[in-house]
Amino acid sequence: MNGELYSHTSWHRHNDRGNATLAALGGVAVGIILVLLAWLVVLMTKDDPSRTAATQPTTPAAAAPATSAPAPTVTKTVAPPPAAKKTSNSAPAVSDVRSLPAGLFCRDLNAKGYSYVAAVDYWRLHGQPDRMDADLNGIPCETVYSRSAVAAYWNGREISGVTFWSAGLYCRDLVARGASYGEAVRYWWYYGMPDRMDADKNGIPCETVYPAATVNAFWYP
Numbered sequence: 001m002n003g004e005l006y007s008h009t010s011w012h013r014h015n016d017r018g019n020a021t022l023a024a025l026g027g028v029a030v031g032i033i034l035v036l037l038a039w040l041v042v043l044m045t046k047d048d049p050s051r052t053a054a055t056q057p058t059t060p061a062a063a064a065p066a067t068s069a070p071a072p073t074v075t076k077t078v079a080p081p082p083a084a085k086k087t088s089n090s091a092p093a094v095s096d097v098r099s100l101p102a103g104l105f106c107r108d109l110n111a112k113g114y115s116y117v118a119a120v121d122y123w124r125l126h127g128q129p130d131r132m133d134a135d136l137n138g139i140p141c142e143t144v145y146s147r148s149a150v151a152a153y154w155n156g157r158e159i160s161g162v163t164f165w166s167a168g169l170y171c172r173d174l175v176a177r178g179a180s181y182g183e184a185v186r187y188w189w190y191y192g193m194p195d196r197m198d199a200d201k202n203g204i205p206c207e208t209v210y211p212a213a214t215v216n217a218f219w220y221p
Contacts, residue, residue, distance in 0.1 A: 095121075096118075097118050097121050097125060100122060102126050106119055106140065106141035106143075106144040106145070109141070110144050116141065116145040116150060117153060119144075119145065123141070135182050136182070137185065137186055137218075138186065139154060139185075139189065142185075143220075151189050154186075165187060169187070170196055171205065171208075171209040172209055174187060182218060184197075184206045184209075185205060188205040188206070204219060
């Protein structure tokens with residue numbers, strides 16, 4: 001009886017050991033199979049770039065360096081250069097005309113900016129040519145330069161060929177004395193262009209006393 005009980009117990013122990021061994025072997029086999037499967041997956045994905053890229057972790061793109069706002073452009077306001085002063089055409093009251101060539105007309109001297117004083121100096125320097133005194137009244141360039149400039153020069157000066165009548169005469173008095181229109185004009189200039197000889201103050205004296213043709217020939221030769 002005891003022998004049977006011992007045999008039966010030994011068989012159960014032997015059976016439990018066998019089961020444990022089989023379970024251990026089964027676990028080892030499963031582990032090997034898992035390792036092989038993992039190794040196979042690695043081999044399959046190693047040469048596949050799409051899977052490799054998919055399995056690789058995505059790294060955030062490098063942030064672009066922050067660009068600072070451009071500094072405001074400071075524009076300097078540059079003042080324009082001062083405008084050149086306009087030069088007058090008239091030369092100084094006394095101008096040296098000795099370097100000018102002979103043969104010039106009154107209009108040439110005026111265009112060059114010479115004053116009336118310089119024009120008279122030029123006229124005298126070259127022998128008082130008739131081209132500068134077409135009416136031969138001894139007053140050159142009177143139709144080219146302003147009447148005020150001509151009168152300012154001749155007032156109180158001796159005019160060549162003028163008859164020195166007394167002051168205070170009228171145009172009719174000069175006509176009565178036989179004065180030509182040129183002499184009447186010289187008289188008017190000589191005594192400061194009095195209004196009594198130019199009632200309408202247009203700068204042409206005695207125009208209502210002497211013939212119109214004579215007056216026009218003098219002023220508009």
